[in-house]
Each structure stands twice: as C-alpha cells, then as structure tokens.
Amino acid sequence: MIDRSISRGYRWKVQGRLAVLEYAVVHGLKPAAARFGLDRKTVRQWPDRAREAGAPGLVPRYPKRRRRRIPLEVVELIAHARREFGWGACRTRLWLMRVHQVKVAAKTITRIGDDLGLPRPQRATRRRSPRQLKPSARKAAPLEAVAGISSR
Numbered sequence: 001m002i003d004r005s006i007s008r009g010y011r012w013k014v015q016g017r018l019a020v021l022e023y024a025v026v027h028g029l030k031p032a033a034a035r036f037g038l039d040r041k042t043v044r045q046w047p048d049r050a051r052e053a054g055a056p057g058l059v060p061r062y063p064k065r066r067r068r069r070i071p072l073e074v075v076e077l078i079a080h081a082r083r084e085f086g087w088g089a090c091r092t093r094l095w096l097m098r099v100h101q102v103k104v105a106a107k108t109i110t111r112i113g114d115d116l117g118l119p120r121p122q123r124a125t126r127r128r129s130p131r132q133l134k135p136s137a138r139k140a141a142p143l144e145a146v147a148g149i150s151s152r
Helices: 008-027 029-036 040-053 072-085 089-100 106-115 142-147
Strands: none
Touching (some): 029 040, 072 089, 089 106
C-alpha cells in the first residue's frame, strides 16, 4: 500500500516504480529496464532509495515546472502593465507586441501575474438604466388578446 505522506500527484508514479522493482527482484535489473523502457542506471538507483526511505524515496526528484524562459525584462513589463495600467493578459499581450515588439502568449502572461502574486483585473461592469416601456408597448390583458374585450 502506498504511504499517505506521498502527495496525490505522485502516488501512481511511485506505485509504478514499486512494480518495476518487484519485476527486477524476480527477473533482474537489465530485463526489468528493457521491459519497462527505462535506463538501467535509473532502475539500479531505485532499490537503494527504497531501502533508505521506503516508498517516499521513490518520489520523483525533478522539478514540477521547468524554469521560465521569458527574459526578466519582459516579466518586469508584464508586472508594470498589471500594476500601473490594470490590464489583463490580452491587452498586455497587444501592448507588448505593438510597443515593445515582444511576442508572449496570453496564458503565459496570466501565469506570470499569478506567480508574482498580482491580482487579476476585475471586469468592468456596464451600468444600464432600467428599460422604459413605451405606452404602445404595454402588455395586453389576457382577455384583450383573445377576443378584443377590454377589462377596464
């Protein structure tokens, strides 16, 4: 059974690695690596990690998200557009393209704003006055519509 201390996102990964180790105990490291399409060096490290720390030792050690490839200057421009102008991702994207000749996806701009802890802009609400009905557009009473009878 998988330990509850392992985060939910990695439980299936750890369970798969335990299955590879069970196969390796029966058939050997080289056949296990070949069967599951893994490098032998990787499979060779897993038993040591499992012995030292148990199942949590098999949690992947790679980062959840790769390093940002957007230059720092562009990140500062995105933060400036959000703080000073209050713009969202689409308007910031247009501004970056037109003024600074930088192409960045709107989703990337949203993610950078979230990573920097900047609040998302609120949508502007349109204020409308309640519609006025014209006297000619008054609804007819139920009997008027059927037989032309006036209830007044």
